[in-house]
Every structure is written in C-alpha cells, then in structure tokens.
Amino acid sequence: SRELFKDAFERINSNFGEVFRVLFGGGHAEMKLMEDEDVLEAGIEISAQPPGKKLHMLLALSGGEKALTAIALLFAIFQYKPSPFCLMDEVDAPLDETNTDRFIKLLEAYSVRTQFILITHNVKTMQAASTLYGITMQERGVSKVVSVKLAEAVAV
Amino acid sequence: SRELFKDAFERINSNFGEVFRVLFGGGHAEMKLMEDEDVLEAGIEISAQPPGKKLHMLLALSGGEKALTAIALLFAIFQYKPSPFCLMDEVDAPLDETNTDRFIKLLEAYSVRTQFILITHNVKTMQAASTLYGITMQERGVSKVVSVKLAEAVAV
Amino acid sequence: LSLNRLELVGFKSFCDKTELIFSPGITGIVGPNGCGKSNVSDCIAWVLGEQSAKSLRGEKMEDIIFSGTEKRGPLGMAQVALTLKTGLTDQKELVVGRRLFRDGESQYFLNGSPCRLRDIQDVIFDTGMGTKSYFLIEQGRIGQILQAKPTDRRLLIEEAA
Amino acid sequence: LSLNRLELVGFKSFCDKTELIFSPGITGIVGPNGCGKSNVSDCIAWVLGEQSAKSLRGEKMEDIIFSGTEKRGPLGMAQVALTLKTGLTDQKELVVGRRLFRDGESQYFLNGSPCRLRDIQDVIFDTGMGTKSYFLIEQGRIGQILQAKPTDRRLLIEEAA
Numbered sequence A, B: 001s002r003e004l005f006k007d008a009f010e011r012i013n014s015n016f017g018e019v020f021r022v023l024f025g026g027g028h029a030e031m032k033l034m035e036d037e038d039v040l041e042a043g044i045e046i047s048a049q050p051p052g053k054k055l056h057m058l059l060a061l062s063g064g065e066k067a068l069t070a071i072a073l074l075f076a077i078f079q080y081k082p083s084p085f086c087l088m089d090e091v092d093a094p095l096d097e098t099n100t101d102r103f104i105k106l107l108e109a110y111s112v113r114t115q116f117i118l119i120t121h122n123v124k125t126m127q128a129a130s131t132l133y134g135i136t137m138q139e140r141g142v143s144k145v146v147s148v149k150l151a152e153a154v155a156v
Numbered sequence C, D: 001l002s003l004n005r006l007e008l009v010g011f012k013s014f015c016d017k018t019e020l021i022f023s024p025g026i027t028g029i030v031g032p033n034g035c036g037k038s039n040v041s042d043c044i045a046w047v048l049g050e051q052s053a054k055s056l057r058g059e060k061m062e063d064i065i066f067s068g069t070e071k072r073g074p075l076g077m078a079q080v081a082l083t084l085k086t087g088l089t090d091q092k093e094l095v096v097g098r099r100l101f102r103d104g105e106s107q108y109f110l111n112g113s114p115c116r117l118r119d120i121q122d123v124i125f126d127t128g129m130g131t132k133s134y135f136l137i138e139q140g141r142i143g144q145i146l147q148a149k150p151t152d153r154r155l156l157i158e159e160a161a
Ligand SMILES: Nc1ncnc2c1ncn2[C@@H]1O[C@H](COP(=O)(O)OP(=O)(O)OP(=O)(O)O)[C@@H](O)[C@H]1O
Pocket: A141, B050, B053, B054, B056, B060, B061, B062, B063, B064, B065, B094, C011, C012, C013, C014, C031, C032, C033, C034, C035, C036, C037, C038, C039, C040, C063, C064, C065, C066, C067, C068, C139
C-alpha cells in the first residue's frame, strides 16, 4: 500500500502540473509530501505559481486563481482514475471569460470518460452542454424540471 | 445605552423587512433578540422567508437567496446610519439576472448618501457605475490601473 | 458505469414526481436563484447514502422532506431512485433507492428490493465512484479543496490510489 | 465625508506608483482573474489600520510589500495614502497614510505628519465610518454576515447604534 500510494501520488502530481499549465497558460504547480512524516501518514502541501508571478502562499492567490487551481487538481486525479460521473455546482462563478473558456475546453476533453452535470448561471458553460435542463418554480416553492433549448436558458 | 440599542434594533429591523421585500419582490424577514438573554447581551437570530415559501432555517436558503438576504441586512443598517462609503468585492457573483437588476436598483437608490466601490465581473453591474477602472497585468505580475469606457470593460 | 435516470418525489422543493434523464457528455442545469438546482445535487448525495443532515443544509434528516408552501401542505415522505448503467458495455441496470418518512423511518433499495445502507456503500465502492468529495463539488466549495488540512488532502489522493 | 483619492506604491502587485480617483455615486473595478482587484480592497483596509496579516491574505505583514516577478526584484517598502473629504460641504481634506518597510518598521501619517495608529482609529471613528465589517465586504464574504454567530451579528447593530 505504501508503493501504491507513492505511485498514485507521483502520477497525480505530474498530471497536476500539466493540467495547471493548460488552465493558466503556463506557470507551475505541484504537491509535496510533508518532509518530516512517514509516507503513509504525511499530509500534502500544495504550491501553485501562475505564469510570470513569484511563488506566494495559496492564501495570496485570487478568488479565480484558487478555483482554477482546485479544478486543476480535480482533473489531475480524474486523469489518473476517472470518476464515472461528476456534479459541479457553480464552480465557474469566480472565473472570468478567458478562464471560463479554458475550463470548458478541459471539460469537453474529459467528458469522454466522465459524465459531467454542471449547475451554472454562465451562458458560455450552458453552451457547452449537450443536454440542458431548466428548473422553474412557476408555482412558488415547488420545483419543476423542463427541458430547455439554449435560447430559452440564456434569457433566464 | 440600553435604550439606544433597542431603538437602533427596532428601526434596523423594520428596514430589514422592507428592503428584503424590495429585493425578493415580497416575503418576510426579521431579526429577533434571543429571548433568554438580557437586552444588552443577547445575540441576534435572523429569519428570512422568500415569497410563497415556508419558513426554513437560514442554512436551507440557496446561495443566491443567502447573498440577497445579507445585502438586505447591510442596506437596512445603511438606511439607519449611512456609511460614507462601502466597497463590495463580487457580491453579485451568486445572483441571477433578475436579482442582479434588483440589487443594482437598490444600489442606485442608496448611492446618493453612500459612495460605492464595486469589484465585479458582471456586465450589468459595470453598466451601473459612473466611473469604471480596469486593472490589467500587461507586464505579468505587475498591476496597472487604466480608466476604461464601458465597451472595453465588457470585452474582458 | 454511467448515470441514466434520477426520479424524485417529495425531496425538498420537488413536491411532485420529477424525472431527469442523463446522457453521456455534459448535462447543464440552469434556473433562477432558489429554484431548486442545488437541491438536485443534495438529492444525488442523499440517495447514494449521505448520513449528515448538515451537509444537506438541514438540521435533522426529516428536513429533506417537502415541508409545504403557502398553497400545499407538507408531505410525509421523500423518495428518490437513481438508475445507473454498469458493466463493460453498460447493459446491466442498477437502481439505487432511498425513502424517508417523517417519523424518521428510513429505507434503502437495490433494484427494487429492500437492503441495508452497507449494501449501497458496497455497490458504490465496486463501481469505482469513490467518495463524495471526488465526484460532487457543492456550491461555494471549489476553493475548499485547497483550504483543506494537509491530511484531508491526502485522503483525496488515497481515495484514487 | 467622501473618498477622494487612493495612491499606492509597492503594495502587493502594485509595484509602481498608482492612483485611483473616486467620485460620488458608484465606481466599478473590473479586470481578469488575478490582476489585482481584491488587492485594492486589501489596500484600503490596510491604510485604515488593519492589523491582521491573515485578513489581508498573508502570513506576516511584510507579505503586503511587492515581492517581485520574473523580471522585477522585490521592493523594500509599501506606501499608501487615502485622501478623504470631510466637513459639511466636503471642503476639508484629510490624508491618511501608512508605510511599511521589509525590516518590519511601520509608520502612520495624518496629513503628511507622522502619528500613531490610535490617532488614525480616532479619526475614523469621528467620521462615522464604523468598523470594517460595515463598509468593506471582502470577496466570498457576503454570506458570512448570515453565518456569523448571533453575538457577532449583534456587534454589527451595536456599531450602528
Ligand atoms: N424540505 C423542503 N421543502 C420545501 N422546500 C425546501 C425544502 N428544503 C429546501 N427548500 C427550498 O429550496 C430552496 C433552495 O433551493 P436551491 O438551494 O436548490 O436553489 P438554487 O437553484 O441552487 O439557487 P441558487 O442559484 O441561488 O444557488 C430554498 O428556497 C428552500 O426554501
């Protein structure tokens, strides 16, 4: 199990750096096992450095940079071991237009092996979906599901 | 000071109900002093009930409903005692189109007595600003401020 | 494995029988604030065995049962069924079900017949879905993965190993 | 009272001298992720006396000084000045200033002359600005007002009374 963990850690770590560079258009990200502990117990430190910037603590990243880094880690794990499905509730809310586009491209690439369910208010993300469900409360307090075409959803 | 607090509490509470109804188009919201404690020590409970729905705990409100309720409380306090200025960093991120419009109308009404500085990615909120500053990092890692016209900002 | 269908009745704001069909690729869920989108996410977490009422934004588990509106009375039961397609070529169907009554009685189902929570957990494990933090990112939680304690982050990697 | 001008140099990602002029009504700040918008909000909190490095998203206070990029070296000092217009018809100017050196030495200014933190806090109190939680809503914090403990919510009302 020690071997298994180390192998998973190394491969996810190299995926993490790769996906991070794709999402940020450069830069560097990695996980580190905390030195002083045994491999089977050690916690994981994460460092993320957007392109052209100095390395700061994770805390100093912006709201959008934090969300994008967390997405990179999640997809790095999926690359090692795809999850059959994944539901994401408004993960695109902190992202600007450019980063939303990059996120969607990544999503489309991974949606071959993973089924994604995306809750969103963002029109660009709606456009990436092959099926779109609208939830309405015409009767106040009672949710109903309707299948919508993109044009209707955008009007919401 | 007991009298002063009680007077502030009553007036802010009635404002809170009013502003909540404006932002949600109905419903009911109020603050309650926790019964068992002395007026000078008691904590404050908040209850918020969107129109047509049963009263649930605050925890069960949706992301957008929570943000809108918090905005209602903030403006209720401003109505009692306006703050000379207020900076809001992406408070509109969880809001849908309809609630963003209601938030902006409220902002415009309060901006007579309070100067607002709004950090946002939302085009509708940008349109409500009389002055618009763009921050760019043409040189990676170095922030510069440029004054932008609305048309340019929308392209970001 | 793939998600095929979600059927719910009496779960939070979904008072009437509701069905969502999922197809491969990306499915979007849209709608105004407070209309019930995150309730769908809570519903999937619940039918797959979630035991904490707090992580479903309630105080006690009965809070997930439709509690009524101005015009409708509360219901006495919530029921959800999630149909998964498993096996190499997705030809085997697996239906995971859960039901809760207002008096607190709770039942789990696999392909229509009653089972224990443990059976549901075993099935999920066999399908390779992993823990919730791996396949379900709740609203406002995307930054949490980074803010988690180093030992919690380790769990995420161990899960995958 | 109204905000008139913010001048900053060496504060976080604002390496070069930067100025923002504020007018009455609504001022918008826009830009891509990571460009420095929230750093402006941190800057206003700092010049008005913020003492916690953590609430400025750093570990120690020196973390607010420009730490360099690939092409530029780190700076040794951060300096901010906020000009407020006070008095009935806004004709009196009040300039609040703060400076921090990398060795930890920190200075406060009022209208150009050195003062103590206490003096800044007194001035802010007199202008009716109240505490930070009242006039500065940080990113992702709007929901916190509701999630705060009942006694903390009380502080918000007491502040106004
Ligand atoms: N047991 C219940 N019975 C009836 N309604 C409920 C129940 N539990 C929660 N609700 C309602 O569900 C609503 C919240 O729905 P949800 O969180 O899914 O909204 P949402 O579509 O995600 O909105 P947002 O875009 O703001 O995040 C609340 O207004 C609440 O009143």
